Amino acid sequence: MWKVTIEGIRCFKTRQEVPLAPLTLLVGENSTGKSTFLAVTRILWDLMASEVEPNFNEEPFDLGAFDNIANYTGGRKGRAKSFHIGVEFANGVSDETQDANIRLLATFGEERGQPAIQRTIVRSGNYRIEATRAKEAPETVYTVAVGDREQRVKWDDAKGPPFPFALKYGMHLFRRNMPPGEKEGAMLSETEWKALQNLSMSAFMPRRPRPYAFAPVRTRPKRTYDPRKETRRPEGEHVPMVLARMVSSSSEKTAQFAQALSRFGHACGLFENVKVRRLGPKASDPFQIEVKVWGPAFSLVDVGYGVSQSLPILVDSLLGEKGQMFLMQQPEVHLHPRAQAELGTFLAHLAKQDDKAFLVETHSDYLIDRVRMDVRDGIGLRHDQVVILYFQRYGTEVRIHPLYLDEHGNILAPPASYRNFFLDEERRFLGA
């Protein structure tokens, strides 16, 4: 999985490298940067795949302008002039000249009050490709290097793909734009050029679909829904339309989906099944979403809030593409502890079965406990497929401690401060 680098952004002052796993649980007190971390994860994917500048304010995240994002410690140093985010991931290209891993690091500075990429570096072993925005924009300086030897070329952004996205088009663009003299006296061999080409291709070729982020609070349920276009929204406004479509279909995928939904609902006592009741013969007629808890089916409005809050998470997680990464903020909101625990099993199962990855910001002990129990009992993920990221505040700074599990589900070597509040409360309760 990825290893995320973060530095100078909001409460993360110093550089930290944070490992991700198929199931990554983010824990810590409020305002310790958990949501910022989720937002950064999606921005890193955009850096690798997209051709537009990353958006720090795309729903459901709202990190603000450069001044809101760059670390501010106060005092003489004031606000950071730049911040860095990066990712390390497995190199998909089998090339003996390269490392097993590729590292991508982007530096952002301020441009008209907004964060803008100033430099992107891609590395693997001895190989390095770098794009630096010239001070006199729109010019970019591209550097390719093997060890100490390096070649540079300037690029007029107006002529082709803008900074820094030309990197993803590979080394042939770079070579085409080199001055003729330099081309002849090239310091790099054909094998090295090929390795650099492979590096640029694999760094900017995302192997997973774009991460999907859920909002911390999902949309309110309605008694009736008017059919609309299914545009995925973090609050899950599209979910009733998805359910209406799925229920009217009779494909094998639909049957599996309905089965998985019912299995979760039954296991946690939330519902037995979900039905769609059409209020007219035409597809454009309004419809109702009904859930059967016990006895007759009820409208979403007439059952507990937990059902409507959990449905978007269940539906989108189940229907997401294989290999997709999901970013969740408090998926346990409004759920009874039984359902919170079952959600842990549900997410671990999807991560194992469909190669999906989940980054879950949670305050639910029940969810985490269940994941640990499943690891211990060998019915969920392996112990090395789960990591707990503990966000701890030190004054104005936050450090992220990755906590690993052993095969018994125990947390290995937690920092001394981990869960101190809970221990103090428990001790006081015991009168010990």
Next chain:
Amino acid sequence: MCVIIDANLAGKVFATPCDGDFKPLWDWVFDKRKQGCIVFGGHLAEELCRIRRVREGGTRALSELKRAGRAHEIRKDCVEREEDFVRSLRNASGKKLCKSNDPHVVALARVSGARVLCSADQNLHTDFKNLNVVPRPKGRIYQNATHAKVLGHTPGCIGRPRR
């Protein structure tokens, strides 16, 4: 730095309010400046759950300690496998090395690396200190507040929280 709490003292250890003899133990486990850790698992976990005082407040405390990484559970199958081995240990003359009727506690110590035992069973004390049954570092026994200094023994135990 792990302790095993045997079922015969668990009622006192988990008493509310705290028994003075076991206050140093709780200080050691709960205090963030110390590195205490309770180890349980296998048959011992089942025995502990049957004790009324443990059921009333102890399981909650143990769960909280487990969440915080200060109590470690060893899977039942691992303890049972080791227990079979402990039962099979013999001396040169073919006699059983494990004298007590709690080979599961000895097995737990062997699997986890815990070398402090909180127990009132004399036979188990003998086994725990016998290096042929529980290998080095040598096991220590905690029974009351005067034994507080044995806590903090065996820094190599699996569950040691980091400072």
